[in-house]
Amino acid sequence: MLQDGPFLWDENQQGLILSSYYWGYLISQIPGGRISEIFSAKWAMLTAVLLNSIGTLLTPVVAPVESLLIFLRFVEGVGGVNIRLMYYLH
Numbered sequence: 001m002l003q004d005g006p007f008l009w010d011e012n013q014q015g016l017i018l019s020s021y022y023w024g025y026l027i028s029q030i031p032g033g034r035i036s037e038i039f040s041a042k043w044a045m046l047t048a049v050l051l052n053s054i055g056t057l058l059t060p061v062v063a064p065v066e067s068l069l070i071f072l073r074f075v076e077g078v079g080g081v082n083i084r085l086m087y088y089l090h
Contacts, residue, residue, distance in 0.1 A: 024076065024079075028081045048080070
């Protein structure tokens, strides 16, 4: 028998948590591209990888607090755009 996880999130909460990554990705498109042009690619890539790595490691810790999880996913989305831009710029 399948069992739900430990979090009692309804569909709206799940949608907000999942979409927060893409909101960060969307908001950081233009600033991320400009930052990648101004600074060298290695610094933009390092920042992006650190944002995503730290966010991924902290996800289980902040998961019980929904607002922190949404913010963390947003920050991961900001880092995700720089990884994508590095692919296109070089």
